[in-house]
Amino acid sequence: MTLRDAIPVRSDVAEQAKYTRYRDDLRADFKGRCGYCDDSDANLDPICFHIDHFAPQKLFPDLATAYENLVYACRFCNMRKSYHWIGIDATVPNDGERGFVDPCDESYDEHLERSSEGAIIPKTELGNYMIERLGLYLLRHQTLWNARRLRQLREEIDPLIERCEASGLAKSANYIALLKRYRALTKEIDRYEGRAYD
Ligand SMILES: [Zn+2]
Structure with missing residues (x-):
């Protein structure tokens, strides 16, 4: 099945001098989901989610405040992605086998999908690279997806x-x-989800 319900779209937003000021716009555009793994921030402290620079700001400081270069990302994906980039050109994010695809690009979901159990699995070589580099194989992504379904x-x-x-x-x-017991148990799972970043 597809990795995400919908592809995030970056709105036309007013230019800001600091990228951190885009946080609310970015969160709205990404509907509170990590662009890479699709984890939701619904039950979490908002500071658990970061603003990722798709083309890393360490390599491309000119893009530090470019909204079209920002991705709402969970701490896990953002930290693992870090400043990895395959070359020295900000407009070339991958070579077809290595590198990244912008989560706002429609082709993102051509490289990754979900198993029926909710694990993120590759559809292509590039998808496999992203899974390894971003740690999309971590059980937490599958667990949080199943918590959302519950x-x-x-x-x-x-x-x-x-x-x-x-x-x-x-x-x-x-x-x-029986239904009430089941409902109570799903609320317990919510509690674990809220502690997922402790
Ligand atoms: Zn993530």
């Missing part, structure tokens, strides 16, 4: 419990109790 499932369970309770049928009692 939250979505809970939204389906809540109305189910309400309907069963409203029916007033005594024979539903065990069923309702």
Whole structure:
């Protein structure tokens, strides 16, 4: 299945003197998801997410405040990417087998996908490079994706419990109790998710 639900799009934003001032715009454009691994910041302290310079600012200081060069990224992807770049040209992010693809580029998802268990797996040689370099194989990315799915499932369970309770049928009692236990467990998982960066 596809790695991400949607491809992030960078808006036209007012130019800023410091890249850190783009944080809110960037977070909105990336919908609170890491551009590389798709982890969500929904249950986390916002400082756990970083602003990544796609073409590293250490190598290309002229692009330090260029919005089109910024990626909303989780701490794990940002730190692993660091200042890795395959050459000396900011406009050449990869050679087809090594390097990176801008997460806002439609072709990003041509290189990576998700297994049915939620692991990020390669579709191409370049995808394999990104998995190794960014640590996209880390179990945390799979775990956080599954935690998100559990939250979505809970939204389906809540109305189910309400309907069963409203029916007033005594024979539903065990069923309702089971649903409530399940819902409580998914909330426990939320708590772990919130501690994922401790
Ligand atoms: Zn990430």
